[in-house]
Amino acid sequence: MDFLxxxxxxxxxxxxxxxxxxxxxxxxxxxxxxxxxxxxxxxxLMSAFFSAAVAAVTGSVWLGLLAGIAASLVLAxxxxxxxxxxxxxxxxxxxxxxxxxxxxxxxxxxxxFQQGGRTPSLIGGGRFGPIEWPLAESLREFPLIGPxxxxxxxxxxxxxxxxxxxxxATWWVLFRTRFGLRLRAVGENPAAVxxxxxxxxxxxxxxxxxxxxxxxxxxxxxxTALQAGFVKDMTAGRGFIALAALIFAKxxxxxxxGACLLFxxxxxxxxxxxxxxxxxxxIPVQVMDALPYVLTVVILAxxxxxxxxxxxxxxxxxxxx
Amino acid sequence: MEDKTIxxxxxxxxxxxxxxxxxxxxxxxxxxxVAPGTIHGIIGENGAGKSTLxxxxxxxxxxxxGEIWIKGKKTEIPDSQAAIAAGIGMVxxxxxxxxNFTVLExxxxxxxxxxxxxxxxxxxxxxxxxxxxEYELNVNxxxxxEEIGVGQQQRVEILKALxxxxxxxxxxxxxxxxxxxxxxxxFRILHRLKDEGKTIILITHKLREIMxxxxxxxxxxxxxxxxxxxxxxxxxxxxxxxxxxxxxxxxVDKVPARPGKPILEIENLRVVDEKGVERVKGIxxxxxxxxxxxxxxxxxxxxxxxxxxxxxxRPGSGAIRLNGRALPLSGPGSDARxxxxxxxxxxxxxxxxxxxxxxxxxxxxxxxxxHHDPAxxxxxxxxxxxxxxxxxxxxxxxxxxxxxxxxxxxxxxxGNQQKIVVAREIERNPDLLLVxxxxxxxxxxxxxxxxxxxxxxxxxxxxxxxxxxxLEEIFGLADRIAVMFDGHIxxxxxxxxxxxxxxxxxxxxxxxxxA
Numbered sequence: 007m008d009f010l011x012x013x014x015x016x017x018x019x020x021x022x023x024x025x026x027x028x029x030x031x032x033x034x035x036x037x038x039x040x041x042x043x044x045x046x047x048x049x050x051l052m053s054a055f056f057s058a059a060v061a062a063v064t065g066s067v068w069l070g071l072l073a074g075i076a077a078s079l080v081l082a083x084x085x086x087x088x089x090x091x092x093x094x095x096x097x098x099x100x101x102x103x104x105x106x107x108x109x110x111x112x113x114x115x116x117x118x119f120q121q122g123g124r125t126p127s128l129i130g131g132g133r134f135g136p137i138e139w140p141l142a143e144s145l146r147e148f149p150l151i152g153p154x155x156x157x158x159x160x161x162x163x164x165x166x167x168x169x170x171x172x173x174x175a176t177w178w179v180l181f182r183t184r185f186g187l188r189l190r191a192v193g194e195n196p197a198a199v200x201x202x203x204x205x206x207x208x209x210x211x212x213x214x215x216x217x218x219x220x221x222x223x224x225x226x227x228x229x230t231a232l233q234a235g236f237v238k239d240m241t242a243g244r245g246f247i248a249l250a251a252l253i254f255a256k257x258x259x260x261x262x263x264g265a266c267l268l269f270x271x272x273x274x275x276x277x278x279x280x281x282x283x284x285x286x287x288x289i290p291v292q293v294m295d296a297l298p299y300v301l302t303v304v305i306l307a308x309x310x311x312x313x314x315x316x317x318x319x320x321x322x323x324x325x326x327x
Numbered sequence: 328m329e330d331k332t333i334x335x336x337x338x339x340x341x342x343x344x345x346x347x348x349x350x351x352x353x354x355x356x357x358x359x360x361v362a363p364g365t366i367h368g369i370i371g372e373n374g375a376g377k378s379t380l381x382x383x384x385x386x387x388x389x390x391x392x393g394e395i396w397i398k399g400k401k402t403e404i405p406d407s408q409a410a411i412a413a414g415i416g417m418v419x420x421x422x423x424x425x426x427n428f429t430v431l432e433x434x435x436x437x438x439x440x441x442x443x444x445x446x447x448x449x450x451x452x453x454x455x456x457x458x459x460x461e462y463e464l465n466v467n468x469x470x471x472x473e474e475i476g477v478g479q480q481q482r483v484e485i486l487k488a489l490x491x492x493x494x495x496x497x498x499x500x501x502x503x504x505x506x507x508x509x510x511x512x513x514f515r516i517l518h519r520l521k522d523e524g525k526t527i528i529l530i531t532h533k534l535r536e537i538m539x540x541x542x543x544x545x546x547x548x549x550x551x552x553x554x555x556x557x558x559x560x561x562x563x564x565x566x567x568x569x570x571x572x573x574x575x576x577x578x579v580d581k582v583p584a585r586p587g588k589p590i591l592e593i594e595n596l597r598v599v600d601e602k603g604v605e606r607v608k609g610i611x612x613x614x615x616x617x618x619x620x621x622x623x624x625x626x627x628x629x630x631x632x633x634x635x636x637x638x639x640x641r642p643g644s645g646a647i648r649l650n651g652r653a654l655p656l657s658g659p660g661s662d663a664r665x666x667x668x669x670x671x672x673x674x675x676x677x678x679x680x681x682x683x684x685x686x687x688x689x690x691x692x693x694x695x696x697x698h699h700d701p702a703x704x705x706x707x708x709x710x711x712x713x714x715x716x717x718x719x720x721x722x723x724x725x726x727x728x729x730x731x732x733x734x735x736x737x738x739x740x741x742g743n744q745q746k747i748v749v750a751r752e753i754e755r756n757p758d759l760l761l762v763x764x765x766x767x768x769x770x771x772x773x774x775x776x777x778x779x780x781x782x783x784x785x786x787x788x789x790x791x792x793x794x795x796x797x798l799e800e801i802f803g804l805a806d807r808i809a810v811m812f813d814g815h816i817x818x819x820x821x822x823x824x825x826x827x828x829x830x831x832x833x834x835x836x837x838x839x840x841x842a
Contacts, residue, residue, distance in 0.1 A: 182443060182444050182445070183442055183444060184439040184441065184442050184443070184444060185442070186444070187432060187436060187439070187444055188436065190428075191425045191428065194427060194428070195423065195424065195425045197423045198423040198424055198425050198433070198436065200407060200423075201385075201407050201417065201419070201423040202407070202411075202436050202438065202487075203406065203407045203408030203409075203410075203411045204436075204437045317426065317427075325387055
C-alpha cells in the first residue's frame with residue numbers, strides 16, 4: 007500500500023467520521039445532562055431529508071442547513087417534552103423518534119418530489135463544496151507534508167471543520183463554564199442542582215436543544231456535503247455507531263473524537279477495499295460492509311472496560327423529600 | 328410560648344401552614360416562631376410532618392395555606408432559589424452532592440459568580456479558607472466527594488449554605504450517619520454558628536440530641552404542632568409523651584440475661600464483596616442461648632455483610648456452627664432457604680428491599696421465605712386461605728395497623744412494615760434470630776413493641792444477634808456488645824461496664840488498649 011493510498015483512506019476517514027462526531031457530541035451533551043438519547047439516528051435522518059429538500063428547492067445549501075437543524079430541533083423538542091416534562095421513558099421516546107423519522111422522511115419525499123422517496127440530486131449552490139486551504143495546490147508536490155496538507159487537511163466542506171472545532175468547544179463548555187458545571191451536575195445528581203436553586207428542567211431542555219442542533223448539522227452534512235441529496239435510510243445506523251462511540255469514549259469530548267475517527271477509519275477501509283483477495287479466497291464485499299458494525303460490537307463488548315454513564319442518566323427527575 | 332425576653336423579631340415565623348398530599352394531611356395549621364441566634368429543635372415520629380414542613384420552608388413544596396415570615400417580612404418561597412435568597416440554607420438527610428465533583432465544585436454549583444468557572448473557583452477557595460477558619464469547618468477543597476467520609480460530606484453541605492450567606496440553617500436528621508464523636512463535633516460547630524448569630528433548626532427523632540443541643544423545641548404529631556417548649560423546662564419522658572400521645576417506656580424493660588450453651592459460633596469469618604473488597608476480615612464471635620449480642624459500629628464497617636453471610640444472602644469463608652453443627656458458608660446448603668431450615672431467622676437491615684416486596688399484600692409477605700411450609704400447601708397449590716388465616720393471627724398478635732392482610736406492604740407505615748417482618752421471623756420460633764437495624768425509621772411506639780418482642784424471644788432461651796448503628800438501641804437491648812470497625816471486631820464489652828464514649832472510640836477504630 008503506497009503512501010498516497012494511506013492518505014486517501016485517512017482523508018476518507020475524516021469525511022466519514024464527521025457525521026459520527028457531530029452526532030456523538032450531540033449525544034454527549036444530552037447524556038451528560040441525564041437524558042439518554044437513542045434518537046440521534048432519527049434526528050439526523052430528519053435533518054438529512056429537510057436539508058436536502060430545502061436545498062433542492064431553493065438552491066441554497068445554507069437554507070438547507072437551517073431547515074435541517076430546525077427539523078432536528080423539532081424532534082429534540084419532542085424528546086424533551088416526553089422525557090423531561092412528562093417524565094416518560096427516554097428509550098421508548100428515542101425509539102419512537104427513530105421510527106417517526108424513518109417513515110416520515112420517505113413519505114414526505116415521495117409526496118413532494120415523486121422520485122421514489124429521494125430528493126432531486128443537489129448541484130452547485132445546493133451542496134457544501136470543498137474549502138481549499140491557501141497554497142494547497144502549490145504544496146501538493148511537496149513530499150510527505152504536501153499530500154497531508156492538501157489532501158488530508160485541506161479540501162473538506164466547512165461542516166467537517168465545524169465538527170472538529172466542536173470538540174475543543176465542547177470540552178471548554180463542559181469543563182470551563184458555569185453552564186458546563188451545571189450540565190454535568192444535572193446528569194449526576196439533579197437534586198443537587200435543584201436544591202442549589204437552579205432549574206433542572208431548563209438545563210435539560212438546553213442540553214437536548216444543543217443535541218438537536220448538532221444532530222441537525224450531522225444530518226445536513228450527510229445529505230448536502232458527503233452525498234448529493236437524500237435517499238431512504240441514508241443515516242444507515244450512524245446514530246447508533248455514534249452512541250457506541252460515546253460509550254467507548256466514556257462521555258468525554260476528546261475521547262469521542264478518537265472513537266469517531268476509529269469508526270470512521272473502519273468505514274473508510276470497508277469502502278476502499280472491497281472484495282479483498284486473500285490468496286485465492288475472496289472476502290465478499292458484504293463482509294467488508296458489515297465490518298464496521300461487527301467491530302463496533304466487538305469493541306464495545308471487549309475493550310471499553312467499565313464505562314460509568316452519568317449517574318442520573320435515563321431517570322426522570324422527580325422531587326422527593 | 329412564654330418567652331420573657333422578646334428581644335428581636337423572630338428569624339422565622341410560620342403562620343397557619345397547611346399542606347395535603349391527596350387525602351393525607353401532612354401539615355395541619357402549623358405555627359411556630361424561632362428567635363434569631365437560637366437552636367430550635369423539631370421532634371416528631373416518622374411521618375409526623377417535620378420534613379414536609381421544612382420542605383415548604385425551603386421551597387420544595389408549596390403550602391396549601393399559611394404564611395412564611397422571615398425577619399419580620401412576609402416572604403413567598405416558591406422555589407429553592409427564593410429560599411436561598413431569603414437566607415435559608417438546608418442540609419438534607421440525604422446529601423445533595425454531586426459524587427464525582429470536588430468539594431469546591433459542589434460549593435459553587437448554582438452560586439457561581441459568572442459564566443466562567445475559574446474565577447468562581449478561585450474566589451470560593453478563598454472564601455472557603457475563611458469559613459474554615461471561622462467555624463472550624465475544615466475540608467480539602469480539591470477532594471472528590473465520593474472519596475471523603477460522610478462526616479466530611481456533611482461539612483460540605485454546611486459550607487454550601489454558609490457560602491450562600493445563609494442566616495438560617497435547617498438540618499434534617501443530621502446525625503443518622505455519624506459516629507458519636509462526629510456528632511459531638513457537629514454540635515460544637517452548630518453552637519459556634521449560633522454564637523455568630525445564625526439561627527438553626529434541628530430536625531431529629533433523637534430525644535437526646537434535642538436535650539443536649541437545643542434552646543427551644545417544637546413537637547409534631549400526625550401533622551400537628553402539639554407543643555413548643557423551652558428545652559430547659561422539659562424532659563425526655565415528657566417530650567416522648569407529647570410525640571406519641573401516651574406515656575412511653577424509653578428504656579427497655581428486661582431482666583438480666585441467663586446465657587446458656589453457645590448457639591452460634593463464628594470462627595475466622597471472612598467476606599469479600601462483589602467488587603473484590605474484603606468487608607469482614609476474620610472475626611470470631613459466639614452467641615449463647617438466652618442472650619442478645621449487639622454489634623455496634625458506624626454503617627459500612629462490615630456489619631451488613633456479616634448479617635448477610637449468616638443469613639445466607641452472600642458467600643463467605645471461615646467456619647460457623649449452629650448448635651455445634653457446621654453450616655456451609657458457600658456452595659450448596661449455604662443459601663437463605665437452608666439457613667431458615669436450620670432455624671436461623673433473619674430480619675434484614677433494609678426491610679423495603681430485602682424484607683418485603685412492597686407491591687405485594689401483607690399476607691403474601693408473611694409467607695416469604697417460609698412459603699415451602701407444608702402448612703401453606705394444598706397439593707401443588709398454595710393454600711392461600713391457611714396463609715391468610717395465619718397472617719390475621721400474626722397481625723393481631725403484633726398489633727399491625729391497619730389490621731388488613733390485603734393491604735400492600737407499601738401502604739403500611741415504616742413501623743408496621745417492620746412489625747410484619749418481625750412477626751414473620753419471630754413466630755417461626757427460631758434458635759437464632761439475626762436482626763439488622765430493627766427500629767430504623769420506626770416510630771417510638773413501635774420501637775417499644777419490637778424491642779419487647781426481641782427480649783421475649785431471648786427470655787425463651789433463644790440467641791439473638793443484633794446489628795444496630797443506634798448506640799442507644801445497643802445499650803438498651805444487648806447483653807453483650809461487640810464493636811465492629813473496618814471488618815474487625817475491635818472489642819467486646821458488657822453494657823454496664825462501658826459507656827458511649829468508650830464505644831465511640833472503638834467505633835472510630837481506636838483500639839481498647841490505646842483508648
